[in-house]
Amino acid sequence: MILLLLDLFVQFAILNVIAFGGITALLPELHRLVVEQRMWMDSTTFAHLFAIAQSAPGPNLLVVSLIGWKVAGIPGAIVATLAISLPMSVFIYVFYRHWERFRTAPWRAAIQVGVAPLAVGLVCASGWLIAASAGLDYRGVALVVVCTVLMFYRHWHPLWYIAAGAAAGAAGLV
Amino acid sequence: MPNPDGKSGVTPAAEAGATPGLLELFLACSRIGLSGFGGVLPLLRHMLVEQRRLLDGPEFNALLGLCQFLPGSNVINLAVCVGARLHGVRGAIVVTAGLLIAPFALMMGLAALYGLWGHLAIVQDMLRGIAAAGAGLLFATGLKMAQAMHERWLYLPFAVLILVAMVVLKLPLPPLMLALLAVTAGLAWWRARRALAEAGKVPRP
Incomplete structure (x- = not known):
């Protein structure tokens, strides 16, 4: 158990430090790590945990807490949450006072431009992996496409899409 | 958690004494x-x-x-x-x-x-519907981010590259992220220097 928690902490702490583009951009790597490499859960469970996190309030890193819960219960959830937030939190606490000096540095602008396409690719990969993990048939795929198009063109609150998805699922439509 | 005593603590940002405890x-x-x-x-x-x-x-x-x-x-x-x-x-x-x-x-x-x-059919059906909607939200977010991107034609191939590397090749992200970021940020840095040099503001790199 201690070894499992230690492994969880180390793996997720590494992800925290490379999470350019935020937590959403980490979903493909989380899937690779916990489903394919460590085999801590199956792909469907991963999609379920994502769905639960989407339906509840709070910062979006809580999907990582749920993954930790699946791996090792409440201690796993606590360890996963700390690992995915603590390293950069400590860094930022030390660094934020000096930020003004770096804000206008050319390398800072270059990294920001460079991160953008990688974040785009990773967020789309997240969508792809969640859709592929959820066990969707053609009707489910149609729902993904409809939600993508509507969300892109209309500024409705995300909760409406989540509610519609739950209703469609419960009604046996997807 | 520290003792939430509500009053103490240094408050460097408090101009009007309105900093909450x-x-x-x-x-x-x-x-x-x-x-x-x-x-x-x-x-x-x-x-x-x-x-x-x-x-x-x-x-x-x-x-x-x-x-x-x-x-x-x-x-x-x-x-x-x-x-x-x-x-x-x-x-x-x-x-x-x-x-x-x-x-x-x-x-x-x-x-x-x-x-x-979680094993009940109705729960699984609802979560599958939510996951489908959530996947749509992720795609829409990715598309909006792509739309807001600087010099899209130049950088979008890297988005496709990392997508394929993660979804198809299943490569581990930490080395992939650092390698691709070195390339994209290096490219951005080089282009910014060149733009400045063309404007005559700094000597050629």
């Missing part, structure tokens, strides 16, 4: 954590900038710029900056814990329900 800050952040569906950031901004005037708009944007630039959760990064500014290390812990603890507890409650009833 630790307990008040914790409760305000808990409320935000529990009401932030699909994004906590707008609510945090509203509380800090408009409601309590702890930061002005440009200050908030500067801190957010830092937090979006650095890896990790933008919300947690921002919570650390803002908390540290208001109450030092205790403030950083209180704001972060405030945003996380209540929704974390709620999430554990949902996890327990999932543990009990």
Whole structure:
């Protein structure tokens, strides 16, 4: 158990430090790590945990807490949450006072431009992996496409899409 | 968690003496954590900038710029900056814990329900529907980010590259991220230098 928690902490702490583009951009790597490499859960469970996190309030890193819960219960959830937030939190606490000096540095602008396409690719990969993990048939795929198009063109609150998805699922439509 | 005594702590950012105490800050952040569906950031901004005037708009944007630039959760990064500014290390812990603890507890409650009833067909059907809608939200977010991108034609191939590397090749992200970031950021840096050189502002690199 201690070894499992230690492994969880180390793996997720590494992800925290490379999470350019935020937590959403980490979903493909989380899937690779916990489903394919460590085999801590199956792909469907991963999609379920994502769905639960989407339906509840709070910062979006809580999907990582749920993954930790699946791996090792409440201690796993606590360890996963700390690992995915603590390293950069400590860094930022030390660094934020000096930020003004770096804000206008050319390398800072270059990294920001460079991160953008990688974040785009990773967020789309997240969508792809969640859709592929959820066990969707053609009707489910149609729902993904409809939600993508509507969300892109209309500024409705995300909760409406989540509610519609739950209703469609419960009604046996997807 | 530190003792939320509500009064003590250094308050470097307090101009009008209006900086809330630790307990008040914790409760305000808990409320935000529990009401932030699909994004906590707008609510945090509203509380800090408009409601309590702890930061002005440009200050908030500067801190957010830092937090979006650095890896990790933008919300947690921002919570650390803002908390540290208001109450030092205790403030950083209180704001972060405030945003996380209540929704974390709620999430554990949902996890327990999932543990009990996750095998039921109706629950699986609902979660499948939600996952489909959520995947749509992710794609839409990716498309919006692509639309907002600087010099799209040049950088979009790297988006496709990392997508294929993750989804098809299943490569581990840490080395992939660092390698591709070195290439894309290097490209951006080189183009920025060249643009400056063409404008005659700096000597050729």
